[in-house]
Amino acid sequence: MQSYRQALLLSSSNCHGFSMLEFAKQEICSVLEKNNVKKLLFIPYAQNDYNKYTAKIKEVIDLWGFEVSGIHTYKNAEKAISDSKAIFIGGGNTFLLLKRLYEHNLVELIRKRVYDGDLLYIGSSAGTNAATKSIHTTNDMPITYPPTFDAIKIVPFNINPHYIEMESETHKGETRDQRISEYLEQECASPVLGLREGSILKVDNNTLLIKGVAGAVLFEKGAKKTEFAVDSDVSFLLKTQ
Amino acid sequence: MQSYRQALLLSSSNCHGFSMLEFAKQEICSVLEKNNVKKLLFIPYAQNDYNKYTAKIKEVIDLWGFEVSGIHTYKNAEKAISDSKAIFIGGGNTFLLLKRLYEHNLVELIRKRVYDGDLLYIGSSAGTNAATKSIHTTNDMPITYPPTFDAIKIVPFNINPHYIEMESETHKGETRDQRISEYLEQECASPVLGLREGSILKVDNNTLLIKGVAGAVLFEKGAKKTEFAVDSDVSFLLKTQ
Numbered sequence: 353m354q355s356y357r358q359a360l361l362l363s364s365s366n367c368h369g370f371s372m373l374e375f376a377k378q379e380i381c382s383v384l385e386k387n388n389v390k391k392l393l394f395i396p397y398a399q400n401d402y403n404k405y406t407a408k409i410k411e412v413i414d415l416w417g418f419e420v421s422g423i424h425t426y427k428n429a430e431k432a433i434s435d436s437k438a439i440f441i442g443g444g445n446t447f448l449l450l451k452r453l454y455e456h457n458l459v460e461l462i463r464k465r466v467y468d469g470d471l472l473y474i475g476s477s478a479g480t481n482a483a484t485k486s487i488h489t490t491n492d493m494p495i496t497y498p499p500t501f502d503a504i505k506i507v508p509f510n511i512n513p514h515y516i517e518m519e520s521e522t523h524k525g526e527t528r529d530q531r532i533s534e535y536l537e538q539e540c541a542s543p544v545l546g547l548r549e550g551s552i553l554k555v556d557n558n559t560l561l562i563k564g565v566a567g568a569v570l571f572e573k574g575a576k577k578t579e580f581a582v583d584s585d586v587s588f589l590l591k592t593q
Numbered sequence: 594m595q596s597y598r599q600a601l602l603l604s605s606s607n608c609h610g611f612s613m614l615e616f617a618k619q620e621i622c623s624v625l626e627k628n629n630v631k632k633l634l635f636i637p638y639a640q641n642d643y644n645k646y647t648a649k650i651k652e653v654i655d656l657w658g659f660e661v662s663g664i665h666t667y668k669n670a671e672k673a674i675s676d677s678k679a680i681f682i683g684g685g686n687t688f689l690l691l692k693r694l695y696e697h698n699l700v701e702l703i704r705k706r707v708y709d710g711d712l713l714y715i716g717s718s719a720g721t722n723a724a725t726k727s728i729h730t731t732n733d734m735p736i737t738y739p740p741t742f743d744a745i746k747i748v749p750f751n752i753n754p755h756y757i758e759m760e761s762e763t764h765k766g767e768t769r770d771q772r773i774s775e776y777l778e779q780e781c782a783s784p785v786l787g788l789r790e791g792s793i794l795k796v797d798n799n800t801l802l803i804k805g806v807a808g809a810v811l812f813e814k815g816a817k818k819t820e821f822a823v824d825s826d827v828s829f830l831l832k833t834q
Binding site: 488499 | 689735779
């Protein structure tokens with residue numbers, strides 16, 4: 353097993369022009385193989401129908417040669433995490449996901465096992481938000497109230513998944529950039545990495561790379577946003593205070 | 594002054610094709626005049642630059658013959674509310690707004706004065722969300738953590754302001770309808786009234802009317818969504834448990 357922190361944070365499971373997870377297949381397979389992982393524990397907490405959601409992911413990933421099982425099929429969720437070498441936290445609603453992770457006492461446990469190098473973390477959309485400092489920059493609707501917005505903190509900054517510049521040309525709702533800049537006005541705000549659809553943030557101990565088929569955009573307090581193309585090294589972000 | 598609950602809940606301050614608040618001018622003027630209100634207390638808490646935001650609103654509404662002042666210019670916010678006959682809570686970020694309303698101890702006070710018929714409530718966007726049962730169906734980013742998502746409860750259901758069907762045709766993020774249906778899957782979910790841009794919900798004691806230049810869409814558990822055109826009576830929603 354790996355001896356240091358490893359994670360793949362996907363902007364989303366779906367990307368225009370690809371079947372589900374297809375854009376991330378190479379990265380996912382390669383990190384699982386490198387670590388001799390055969391079994392992947394899927395965490396479907398961001399959605400309500402755990403069986404259906406797990407089956408959908410299993411249908412894709414089992415074909416790649418790995419065995420997916422849902423955490424809800426184990427009697428004890430904490431033990432299931434402790435016994436796993438790799439997890440995949442799927443997308444859906446970030447508030448629901450974070451609330452359930454706290455209810456099952458998994459936040460600290462996942463953090464510790466990932467930092468100890470005993471657990472490989474794969475997240476998508478809400479599962480990516482949950483891996484960051486806090487869920488302050490999710491796009492999701494606050495359908496339920498979690499005990500805190502603090503998250504697993506595998507990376508010390510925020511991510512905005514499904515990042516896109518404009519949401520509509522005539523609609524007067526705020527643009528994504530406006531929403532992110534409202535966050536940056538907050539006193540304790542961290543930098544925000546907007547992952548475009550198809551983008552993957554690869555955490556390999558102290559190295560952070562942009563992978564996948566689309567780049568990322570960095571938002572920082574008092575600075576213009578910065579574009580990072582696929583294969584960019586953004587390791588400096590790990591030094592975020 | 595009115596002897597019963599009165600409110601105007603605007604989807605937003607801006608509506609495509611109109612200058613700021615212009616689409617709501619008639620409704621706002623008419624309810625202020627009917628109640629002999631000359632002064633309007635503006636609450637800019639949903640944004641960070643209180644002076645700038647208040648000046649922007651004042652520039653529009655003062656020209657209509659009313660005197661706008663910002664709550665932040667008073668020493669005591671609670672006293673400012675108690676001394677007012679009408680408030681206008683502007684848009685911005687709903688989480689920021691609700692957190693500040695709680696910090697200033699205004700939630701219960703506003704609720705009581707509105708239900709007693711002593712205070713006319715005008716809200717726009719975030720200010721409309723704050724008037725409902727809870728902020729669970731805001732579109733805003735959770736940039737700060739309020740002590741609860743429960744809101745002022747002038748109406749016993751939820752509102753989704755700036756309601757729009759599709760946000761993009763190629764982007765794989767969730768649509769507004771999907772987000773709202775995720776909320777409706779929650780156990781304690783209330784009905785959600787989506788106010789299209791330009792729509793106004795007029796609360797006149799036990800009567801609820803759709804006003805403005807665009808209609809509304811009602812989402813309920815296990816039911817298809819229902820369209821309500823301008824001038825529809827949706828008073829039945831006040832009986833929501």
